[in-house]
Amino acid sequence: MPDPAVLFTDRSGFPPDGPPRAVVRARTVADVQRTLAEAGRTGTPVVTRGAGTGLAGGAVTGRGAIVLDVSGLDRILGIDPVDGIARVEPGVITADLDRAAAEHGLMYAPDPGSVAISTVGGNIATNAGGLRGAKYGVTRDSVLALDVVLADGTLLHLGHDTVKGVVGLDLVGLVVGSEGTLAVVVGATLRLLPRPARVATAVAYFASVTAAADASIALSAAGLRPAVLELVDGRTLAAIDDLRGTGHAGRGAALLLVQTDGYGAGEEIEAVAAVLARTALTVETTLDPATAAALSAARRDALPAIEAKGRVLIEDIAVPRSRLAEAIDGVHAIAAATGTDVFVFAHAGDGNLHPIILVDTEAAAQQAADDIFALALALGGTVSAEHGVGLLKRAWLERELGADALALQRRIKQLFDPAGILNPGKAL
Ligand SMILES: Cc1cc2nc3c(=O)[nH]c(=O)nc-3n(C[C@H](O)[C@H](O)[C@H](O)COP(=O)(O)OP(=O)(O)OC[C@H]3O[C@@H](n4cnc5c(N)ncnc54)[C@H](O)[C@@H]3O)c2cc1C
Numbered sequence: 001m002p003d004p005a006v007l008f009t010d011r012s013g014f015p016p017d018g019p020p021r022a023v024v025r026a027r028t029v030a031d032v033q034r035t036l037a038e039a040g041r042t043g044t045p046v047v048t049r050g051a052g053t054g055l056a057g058g059a060v061t062g063r064g065a066i067v068l069d070v071s072g073l074d075r076i077l078g079i080d081p082v083d084g085i086a087r088v089e090p091g092v093i094t095a096d097l098d099r100a101a102a103e104h105g106l107m108y109a110p111d112p113g114s115v116a117i118s119t120v121g122g123n124i125a126t127n128a129g130g131l132r133g134a135k136y137g138v139t140r141d142s143v144l145a146l147d148v149v150l151a152d153g154t155l156l157h158l159g160h161d162t163v164k165g166v167v168g169l170d171l172v173g174l175v176v177g178s179e180g181t182l183a184v185v186v187g188a189t190l191r192l193l194p195r196p197a198r199v200a201t202a203v204a205y206f207a208s209v210t211a212a213a214d215a216s217i218a219l220s221a222a223g224l225r226p227a228v229l230e231l232v233d234g235r236t237l238a239a240i241d242d243l244r245g246t247g248h249a250g251r252g253a254a255l256l257l258v259q260t261d262g263y264g265a266g267e268e269i270e271a272v273a274a275v276l277a278r279t280a281l282t283v284e285t286t287l288d289p290a291t292a293a294a295l296s297a298a299r300r301d302a303l304p305a306i307e308a309k310g311r312v313l314i315e316d317i318a319v320p321r322s323r324l325a326e327a328i329d330g331v332h333a334i335a336a337a338t339g340t341d342v343f344v345f346a347h348a349g350d351g352n353l354h355p356i357i358l359v360d361t362e363a364a365a366q367q368a369a370d371d372i373f374a375l376a377l378a379l380g381g382t383v384s385a386e387h388g389v390g391l392l393k394r395a396w397l398e399r400e401l402g403a404d405a406l407a408l409q410r411r412i413k414q415l416f417d418p419a420g421i422l423n424p425g426k427a428l
Pocket of ligand 1 (some may be wrong): 011047048049050052054055058090112113114117119122124125127128180184185278280387390
């Protein structure tokens with residue numbers, strides 16, 4: 001059995017404020033119900049966790065809490081190719097579900113960078129995004145119905161097992177992204193899509209990060225909607241070169257990775273390449289999966305390459321797509337002003353930037369993070385696009401939501417969880 005202390009934190013690096021009272025490794029829905037009924041009776045906080053890959057501190061334990069590990073509820077209960085749905089338990093690893101769907105010619109679209117290590121339940125609780133989000137949206141767009149256990153141990157089925165259904169309020173929408181504060185997800189009915197017949201890839205290098213961001217905006221303006229549209233800045237390219245011995249930084253100051261999919265993928269990628277070629281230094285396209293994997297390696301290597309340089313703060317803001325270039329310029333200006341090393345890669349199709357701050361001094365890194373959050377709000381964006389609020393971004397909630405909307409959300413939390421035992425002090 002692994003060291004239980006790994007169950008007390010997540011990948012945010014945020015330390016627990018003390019040891020939990022107990023760890024429950026649930027194997028059945030009844031285990032979850034019994035745990036919550038007992039916690040409700042004794043007023044004990046419950047911190048639910050999947051794989052603990054969260055980056056916002058959502059699964060970090062509080063002193064005296066019960067850690068409720070649901071990663072052992074890990075069965076794919078069924079895949080129905082005709083209805084285009086999967087029924088799963090929350091501990092299923094996301095990539096395993098996509099692999100199982102592939103056996104039926106189907107795809108589970110949400111593909112966070114952590115697809116091979118995070119759980120479907122954790123993805124639902126954080127409303128995780130992914131590389132294919134540019135075309136297929138975020139986890140919310142793939143969730144039709146949920147089985148949840150409420151704070152008093154009651155088991156409820158929310159939503160519809162059909163692709164359409166409007167009866168009742170959208171409680172599934174409330175639970176998705178609620179970071180374990182409203183209910184524990186113990187089952188899900190998920191939408192599957194036909195697996196694309198073809199995937200085409202383009203990689204372009206640019207003379208500046210602004211030119212790359214502008215090119216990503218030009219793709220939208222041209223009416224193109226790639227499945228994947230990722231940007232990597234020059235500092236990150238140099239870090240990848242340091243890690244892998246590659247020569248990206250010598251080819252340009254920023255890179256765009258674009259993928260189109262479906263029967264017309266080849267035709268669409270040529271249209272993409274024509275737009276990129278207007279401003280790019282070089283553009284390369286391929287339909288060959290092995291060449292595509294080689295071309296996309298830089299994007300996959302981005303985070304590990306930066307992490308190899310030292311301790312990092314992984315940020316996650318989003319701005320309207322049209323303001324992506326302004327946001328990236330703003331982040332670089334903040335790095336200069338705070339004397340911090342900040343690397344940027346972005347899900348450009350969603351206007352979602354990951355500024356990664358290398359922590360030299362704690363104070364400078366925190367100042368840079370705060371300035372980046374303020375920049376996101378000033379550009380009409382959000383302080384968290386996909387990682388969640390957890391512990392790390394609570395101080396920014398009221399500034400983003402406004403006092404009245406935040407108070408309404410806290411009243412909703414009270415309705416679900418009157419005793420306030422579900423992940424207290426997180427997200428809301
Ligand atoms: C290398 C790396 C890459 C990443 N890339 C991305 C990315 O591209 N996009 C993205 O969105 N995120 C990304 N993440 C962040 C993280 O993987 C996601 O937030 C993921 O959804 C967390 O899943 P998990 O199973 O690890 O959940 P955990 O970290 O265990 O929990 C996350 C939150 O969900 C709650 N929770 C977990 N399971 C349940 C449940 N069954 N019921 C109720 N609440 C629950 C927890 O209380 C906590 O608040 C990345 C992380 C890493 C380390």
